[in-house]
Amino acid sequence: MLATRKEKFYFQLTLQKRMIVMALKRTYWLVLFISVATLAIVFLPLVRVTRVITYASWFPDGTVKYEREETTEWISLYQFLLEGGQLLQNLNQSKSLDDLKKALNNVHFKLEYTIDSELQCGEKSAIIMKYLKEKGFIVEMARGKISRGDEEIPHAWVLVHLRDGTYVVETSTESGYPSIVGKVQEAAKGTIRYIEEERWSMETVEKKYKEILKKPLDTYLETEK
Template sequence: MERAINQLKTLLIAALCVSLSLAIFFAAPIIKVTRITTYKTWLPEGTIETATKEDTIWITPYQLLSGGGVFLDIIDLKSLKETLDNARFREEYRPPKAEIGCGEKSAILMKYLEEKGFRVSMGRGTISRDDEEEAVNHAWVLVHLEDNTYVVEVNTESGYADIVGTVKEAAESQTLKYNEKERWDMEKVKEKYSELLKDPLNKYLETEKK
């Protein structure tokens, strides 16, 4: 009887060791994967630029077996909307308590979106409500998805960011025209706003845990 109990203990210990080894194996990022993503960028004048981004990531065996989604950047509009709905600027960084410039807000939002897997850049130029109104210097976020490039703007009252529309729609809008004069990639934004972007995102943004 005692021998049988010892054998059972040995089997249980062996099974536990195997289970732990498998758990560690499947949870460890040991597989090197190269992602190649092609983006189409729509410019205000209607032309299209195609760019290919290549980067290397490490994934776990579980991620490899669970599907191919890990190989791709987030490129669909639905995911963008959900990500924007999940974060907003804290009350102390919204009027009337505090005023952050449009460039600073855009840089913070770009950092957030980039960390979520989006390809972003900053549009810089002017906005005006009609042809007769004097244009105001402004900066906004551009998100490059598979189907188009979208203008994203922070709502000063709610603190959430909204999708204005495609670059073309924003440039031709009858309510608020976005006249893009230059475009900064993320590297240039990090350089220009280096001090601001050193701060953790949760200093400026409230995010829901999902």
């Protein structure tokens, strides 16, 4: 009789332990699920944001065209809460020539991407455009020719839309340092004339040079400190 009671007691005790363990397991998996779901909601790109970019684009003949572009992107809730005010603001030509000089001052292509590099003017311009875009500049690529006397050479260069005009940015083949040539009006009339035939937006450049631009910028560029 006593043995039967002991067996019954141990059975009930074991059953209670199992129930407690099962309850703890359920709680653990529930907490884990809630944690993962919360992290996913906070850090996955689930918030849709539309950026409106407005800027004035100057041309070599002195005419000005006012552009408006809309881009839609998905961001995380964390990014939205952290930078929401800035993300929802319209982008405009807030950058000055001094800002551009500072951005270009200490950056240059690595030695292997200067002379005799597989990167031509189009690829180099695309890389500098990506760099400047990440710095908050509004950029385009100009494609056409540069003229030295009677000689005309097919070429591509960077256009940067600043508060007071659109500037030409060129990359030196020998040094690898990007430099500011001047406003488009000046560049079209200088000793070396920049003759525009077409302009490509950043979106077009990203498509045309997708393979080049998918790599990190530090693959090609060095920044001096």
